Each structure stands twice: as structure tokens, then as C-alpha cells.
Amino acid sequence: MRIVPVNLNEKSYNIYIGHNLETTIIDFFKAQKYSQKALIITDTNIAPLYADSVKDLLTKAGFNAKIAIIPAGEQSKSLSVAETLYTQAIEQGLDRKSPIIALGGGVVGDLAGFIAATFMRGVPFIQMPTSLLAQVDSSVGGKVAVNHALGKNLIGAFYQPQAVFMDLEMMKTLPTREISTGLGEVIKYGFIYDHDFYTYLTEHQQEILQLKPEALIHIIARSCEIKADVVSKDECEAGLRAILNFGHTLGHAIEKETNYAVYNHGEAVAIGMVGASKLSFKLGLISQDVVDKMCQLLANMNLPLKAKNCDAQKIYQDIFHDKKTVNGKINWVLLEDIGKVCIKKDVPEKLVKETILEIL
Known part of the structure; x- marks a missing residue:
């Protein structure tokens, strides 16, 4: 234990x-x-x-x-x-x-x-x-x-x-799909906080998908350690804890537009992470290689990269109802590298709309 x-x-x-x-x-x-x-x-x-x-x-x-x-x-x-x-x-x-x-x-x-x-x-x-x-x-x-x-x-x-x-x-x-939806959040921790954990996920994909006990206990424990570390420093989301929302701004909008009936939470977050990484690339924060690595790992874990049957304009409107929106400004959690994120408030509307189209 x-x-x-x-x-x-x-x-x-x-x-x-x-x-x-x-x-x-x-x-x-x-x-x-x-x-x-x-x-x-x-x-x-x-x-x-x-x-x-x-x-x-x-x-x-x-x-x-x-x-x-x-x-x-x-x-x-x-x-x-x-x-x-x-x-x-x-x-x-x-x-x-x-x-x-x-x-x-x-x-x-x-x-x-x-x-x-x-x-x-x-x-x-x-x-x-x-x-x-x-x-x-x-x-x-x-x-x-x-x-x-x-x-x-x-x-x-x-x-x-x-x-x-x-x-x-x-x-x-647990059904296979439920394992994958959990892995959406697991992968998030590697990208926002721990490059070594990302490396572990890429090197042990089969053991994880086969639910090998050693791999399973490690990915759950490490995910909990990362979240616990963030929460202990910022319990009520005054600052640092916001990084846990990586992929969630677009993910929540996708869930809402599909009436919470098409995508599980981890699947919607996976699509949202793809969007956030593409937005990070458009802003010059990361290289295309980082975007590709994210997409590859998500796909290998049986997670979707695009959302079906969503209206781009409605998705754009929905993101302003997100809890992370303050005074009409969306706090975007974006990548600076694998294991490192930043928060940007003034992301151009044009780039956001371009990104939404790319994940639909």
C-alpha cells in the first residue's frame, strides 16, 4: 500500500x-x-x-x-x-x-x-x-x-x-474506455508539472494499458502526489492551483455542447489539452514537436484528439461561462515546455477561434 x-x-x-x-x-x-x-x-x-x-x-x-x-x-x-x-x-x-x-x-x-x-x-x-x-x-x-x-x-x-x-x-x-478517460488526467500531470513523469508514461504505455499492478500504483500515486503538492500550496485556487485546469476550459465547453453524453470528462480534457497546446504553439511558447508528442501519447492511450458535432461559435461562447473567467478575461493555462505551464489572460480572439476550428 x-x-x-x-x-x-x-x-x-x-x-x-x-x-x-x-x-x-x-x-x-x-x-x-x-x-x-x-x-x-x-x-x-x-x-x-x-x-x-x-x-x-x-x-x-x-x-x-x-x-x-x-x-x-x-x-x-x-x-x-x-x-x-x-x-x-x-x-x-x-x-x-x-x-x-x-x-x-x-x-x-x-x-x-x-x-x-x-x-x-x-x-x-x-x-x-x-x-x-x-x-x-x-x-x-x-x-x-x-x-x-x-x-x-x-x-x-x-x-x-x-x-x-x-x-x-x-x-x-472498469471498462477499457474508463481506463482511457482516467489516463487523460494522468497525462495532464506530466505535461503541466513533471517531465520525468511524462517520460515514464511514454516508456510504460503497454504496462499501463494492461493495468500491471506496479505501473498502475505508480501512475496513480504520482498523479496524487502532484495534485496534493499543488493543492497544499494553493487550496482555494488563488494562483498555482489554476494550472490543474490545463485543457479544461475547452474541455468543459465540449462537454456542455455535447450534453455530457458523448465524451467522458477525461476524453473532453484530452481534446482541450490538444487545443491548449495548439494555442501555445500559435503564441510562440512551444515548438510543434511538443504538440506532436502530446497528440501521439493521447492517441496511444485511446483518447480522442478532436470533437465531433460541435459548433465552433457555441464553443467560443461557452468558454466565457467557465469558472476561470474573471472580468470577461479567460485565464488560459498554456504550455511553455513539457512539465511547465503559464497562465495568459490576453490571448487574441482570432487565435482562440482558429484553435477551436482545429479541434473540431
Whole structure:
């Protein structure tokens, strides 16, 4: 088992990564001063696979746990679904020390975290991410949210979990596409922060795609270490943390324009990273070789490089609804080299529109 600490002073916590974490989970819950009633939030895909076994673990730790099941998919990240979960929490008698456990992918984690942050002004929150994407991205760092019709993650909070448990046994049930969508975010970490990690990804592509345990634990742990390092320096996205949004400005717009039904988050981010790298090249920040290396690695990991059935003008309009837009200026996260990024506010409209056309 690998343990990655997230250092946030009194809000610090550990990420546990490995196989068969049952004893670790039971020991953690026994050691906490939580109320005995707990709520496990999961979705229709994950519930049949793991909900009962997690409930059994909590029972062994002395808890009376209930399971709340939401429909799988991005559409569940809404205020209406959140209201049904608040109702269940109230009906089941949860109090301010009752833990809420997110068992699922990024949608479940974001939604359950939003419930934990706002129910009774905040209750204990534990992440048990089941997808590679959630393990390397949304479960780490404490950003929780629901979507609005006009944009993704516009209603949310910064709310840290008290622990994250990543049991890699759960990876065995993931479809191939879900592995690739997680790799979109993994590749991002190499390009924004760590050239050596990028090199590792290029040299171990087959071991990663075949889910070899050593390669899998390394890429998850290193991704978590990078994100934890960034978050510990800038928890609430005042500056440095913005680099984690590389590829997300265009990626979120693509997700919105395809109604969150065509591309998984990591796939949309991959296309967005291609766009951001092309924009970086147009601004003279990087060479074409860096763009080519990104496209090659993404393609090798079965990720898309272009979006289908999107309108360029609508994509352009959508990027101004992005959370990273301030006073009408988009904070573009752009490449200066593999492992190094910068943030630019005054990118010419003409270059942005050219780039959008090139990724459609």
C-alpha cells in the first residue's frame, strides 16, 4: 500500500492506494469520533458491485450505514438530485458528526462532497473512488460541486475529505474506455508539472494499458502526489492551483455542447489539452514537436484528439461561462515546455477561434 499525505494543516488527510484495503478502512472508521449513523452515496453502476461490501465494512466498524443510489451519469450532478439526498439524510437521522461516504466515480464524489459540505453546514466526508479518473483527479483536493444548465461545476465549495481510499481491486471491473478517460488526467500531470513523469508514461504505455499492478500504483500515486503538492500550496485556487485546469476550459465547453453524453470528462480534457497546446504553439511558447508528442501519447492511450458535432461559435461562447473567467478575461493555462505551464489572460480572439476550428 502507498500512502500519499495531503498537507493542509488542520485539514490534512491521507490517500491510501493499494489492493484489499478492508482492514485499513475498518481501522480508520473505528478510530474516528463519528456518530454511528452513516450514509453511503453511490450510483446505479457501482451499487450492485460494491455497495453491500462497503456497508459490511462499516458495520464491522460499528456503524449503522444506509445506501443512497443515484442514476449514473453527469446529469445526476444537479440541485434536484442533491435535494433528494438531503431528504434521505434527514429521514435517516444523520447529524453533524455522521460521515458521508462517496463510493463511485467523479460524479458521485463531486455530488456527495457537495452534500457533505452543505448538510448541517458540513459533516465528515470520506472518498472511495472507483474509477481511475476519480482516483487521480476529482477525489483529491476538495473541490465539490453540482452543475447548472449554463455551465459545469458553477455551484460548489472547497471541502476536504478526511480520508481517501483507493482500492485497486475495483479497477478490475472498469471498462477499457474508463481506463482511457482516467489516463487523460494522468497525462495532464506530466505535461503541466513533471517531465520525468511524462517520460515514464511514454516508456510504460503497454504496462499501463494492461493495468500491471506496479505501473498502475505508480501512475496513480504520482498523479496524487502532484495534485496534493499543488493543492497544499494553493487550496482555494488563488494562483498555482489554476494550472490543474490545463485543457479544461475547452474541455468543459465540449462537454456542455455535447450534453455530457458523448465524451467522458477525461476524453473532453484530452481534446482541450490538444487545443491548449495548439494555442501555445500559435503564441510562440512551444515548438510543434511538443504538440506532436502530446497528440501521439493521447492517441496511444485511446483518447480522442478532436470533437465531433460541435459548433465552433457555441464553443467560443461557452468558454466565457467557465469558472476561470474573471472580468470577461479567460485565464488560459498554456504550455511553455513539457512539465511547465503559464497562465495568459490576453490571448487574441482570432487565435482562440482558429484553435477551436482545429479541434473540431
